[in-house]
Amino acid sequence: MNDHERESGFTRGDLAIATGCNIETIRYYEKAGLLPDPPRTGAGYRIYSAAHARRLRFILRARELGFPMEDIRGLLGLGDGTSPTCAEVKERTERHLADIRAKIADLQRMEAVLATTASHCSGAEVPECPVLDALSGSSEP
Amino acid sequence: MNDHERESGFTRGDLAIATGCNIETIRYYEKAGLLPDPPRTGAGYRIYSAAHARRLRFILRARELGFPMEDIRGLLGLGDGTSPTCAEVKERTERHLADIRAKIADLQRMEAVLATTASHCSGAEVPECPVLDALSGSSEP
DNA sequence: TGTAAGGTCTGTAGCAACTACAGGCTCAAG
DNA sequence: CTTGAGCCTGTAGTTGCTACAGACCTTACA
Structure with missing residues (x-):
């Protein structure tokens, strides 16, 4: 060069x-x-x-x-070649925001279950474990 | 059969x-x-x-x-062939919980940024958009 | 008994969004 | 002129599935 x-x-x-x-x-x-x-x-x-x-x-x-990359393509105006209007960007952003909120809710549900279950753990060197019991579905017959 | x-x-x-x-x-x-x-x-x-x-x-x-599947392998005792102790399960669960909390925090940061940015949107059929401006880094010189 | 519809078998390719090589050039510094 | 670093390409791996294609098997019904 x-x-x-x-x-x-x-x-x-x-x-x-x-x-x-x-x-x-x-x-x-x-x-x-x-x-x-x-x-x-x-x-x-x-x-x-x-x-x-x-x-x-x-x-x-x-x-x-x-x-997601697909959205970025849209934000960059790579779909139809024209740059998107503010309305289009807003719509995409709000859909994405809804996705994020749904993910947060999912994770918070997981967090709640895991935190309560783990708190029942003795932490002892024994094979019995409330976490495994919960996963094994002994709570749901 | x-x-x-x-x-x-x-x-x-x-x-x-x-x-x-x-x-x-x-x-x-x-x-x-x-x-x-x-x-x-x-x-x-x-x-x-x-x-x-x-x-x-x-x-x-x-x-x-x-x-993750790797953790499940551990919970099932598929690593060393022996079923894990309560202490091992607890440790794995708490590491996983920490991961989940980190993900929640990440998503909440995204949520905050997107919510404020989107709220500045006019929603008009114009090409100027505060979301795009924010992404373009005009806020960070 | 024949046959058509459905189940199951295998292997493989695809999704997102990268990341990490291998093997071959090219470039810059000493 | 050599050496080491950087770049080039294509391809394979990651995670956790999902969806085929093409072959085989089973079941139900006539």
Whole structure:
């Protein structure tokens, strides 16, 4: 790679460091269509711009908030090629919010069961255990 | 399958219906070593007993509570062949509980961010959107 | 007895969302 | 000029299933 080829561009490693993203994940997002195919040097090395970095940071933030990739595609306007309206984004966000709340409720139900069951444990070095009994369904005949 | 062969046994389909488990999942648990290999008829059909049904119900309950399969293996004493002591079960349960609580905390953080962000949405048919702005990092320079 | 419908058998591929190699180039520094 | 680091590709593994395809077996009914 010479100076002309790489002027003002990131390599994949640079981009990974700049964004904190795993280097392989970048390639994965490209294949998944979230990140546009970057130009290449003569030797085939990817050259990323600041725009790519912005896009990747957007994706990473959305993923941190738990948006599935399909949703991110929508937020990026990759479905129909037009960027989504505020209404569309809001709808997607609220559906996602509902999913998250459902997951929280699920986990809280699990938590409640496990916390009560575990609290009955003697913690002794014996094979009898109230947790196993609960799982074995002795409570439901 | 004749009367002699199937006396007092479930087929895989029977077991699926009796436990509410997907029929393919039963085969999966067998391959994963959670469910013991059942005896077979001359034609190769699996024959399950009430003990298999109890074991499967145990597994399904543990999965509902979010225990990963590795943990279930431990709870079933499939690691070293001896059934675990109450202390071991308690430890595993509490580690799992901690995982669940961490997941809840994660999701609650997501929920908070999404709820506030979405509440700023006009819901209008315009391309400007505070959710997208937040994801684009305009808030973090 | 024949046959059609349903069950079961195996292996394999797919889902999400990555992550981690192997084997081969290429690039930069000493 | 060599050495080590970085990049390239494709592919396989992760977790916990689910869903086929194509072959075989069983059961019910005529």
